[in-house]
Amino acid sequence: GAVVSQHPSWVICKSGTSVKIECRSLDFQATTMFWYRQFPKQSLMLMATSNEGSKATYEQGVEKDKFLINHASLTLSTLTVTSAHPEDSSFYICSARNLGGRDQYFGAGTRLSVL
Amino acid sequence: AQKITQTQPGMFVQEKEAVTLDCTYDTSDQSYGLFWYKQPSSGEMIFLIYQGSYDEQNATEGRYSLNFQKARKSANLVISASQLGDSAMYFCAISSTGGFKTIFGAGTRLFVKA
Numbered sequence: 455g456a457v458v459s460q461h462p463s464w465v466i467c468k469s470g471t472s473v474k475i476e477c478r479s480l481d482f483q484a485t486t487m488f489w490y491r492q493f494p495k496q497s498l499m500l501m502a503t504s505n506e507g508s509k510a511t512y513e514q515g516v517e518k519d520k521f522l523i524n525h526a527s528l529t530l531s532t533l534t535v536t537s538a539h540p541e542d543s544s545f546y547i548c549s550a551r552n553l554g555g556r557d558q559y560f561g562a563g564t565r566l567s568v569l
Numbered sequence: 570a571q572k573i574t575q576t577q578p579g580m581f582v583q584e585k586e587a588v589t590l591d592c593t594y595d596t597s598d599q600s601y602g603l604f605w606y607k608q609p610s611s612g613e614m615i616f617l618i619y620q621g622s623y624d625e626q627n628a629t630e631g632r633y634s635l636n637f638q639k640a641r642k643s644a645n646l647v648i649s650a651s652q653l654g655d656s657a658m659y660f661c662a663i664s665s666t667g668g669f670k671t672i673f674g675a676g677t678r679l680f681v682k683a
Contacts, residue, residue, distance in 0.1 A: 488669075488671070496676075497660065497673045497676050500670060500671070547612070547614065556602060556619070557616060557619070558616075558671060559616075560606075560613065560614035560616075562611070
């Protein structure tokens with residue numbers, strides 16, 4: 455099956471620093487990638503949808519200047535949490551879909567802890 | 570707008586027995602797909618089963634089957650012969666056919682007892 459690699463799996467950073475999370479599709483071209491945020495014991499909340507080569511579409515309430523998404527190639531999307539604060543601590547999951555594809559393929563997630 | 574409702578925050582099942590996880594949905598789309606995912610404590614999302622809104626037969630994948638009742642807008646997941654490794658969070662999700670977004674329910678935590 456299709457594989458999506460997400461890195462890092464776990465990151466701890468100081469408040470005020472920026473953190474970059476990478477999401478790579480290893481064996482298919484991901485025309486669309488999704489970024490989700492999941493708080494403990496809660497569901498996945500879609501943050502943004504990105505299509506290769508164009509600006510990401512953010513969900514209502516998600517600060518685009520806070521969560522920078524870049525989808526520069528068909529195999530890589532990045533999420534940068536800028537000036538992270540403790541309230542940004544969460545589990546971030548990416549997923550990818552190829553053109554016309556039905557299924558989403560998920561990365562393993564990144565646990566972000568901001569001290 | 571689409572919405573998924575999972576009313577069971579937690580469920581217990583005895584090993585080797587079957588269990589049904591409930592899912593109801595709301596959508597104005599005529600063509601859509603319903604998904605079930607498993608999320609173990611490690612956090613990864615594991616795809617289990619898919620049902621298209623025009624599929625006449627209920628989907629089955631090994632020990633997983635989907636009880637699709639379109640008129641009632643329900644898409645319950647049935648796990649047969651539960652195993653200890655089935656203990657996890659289970660999410661029901663909906664997506665418009667050809668659409669971009671997938672909306673997830675709140676999830677049900679399943680505990681399988683030995």
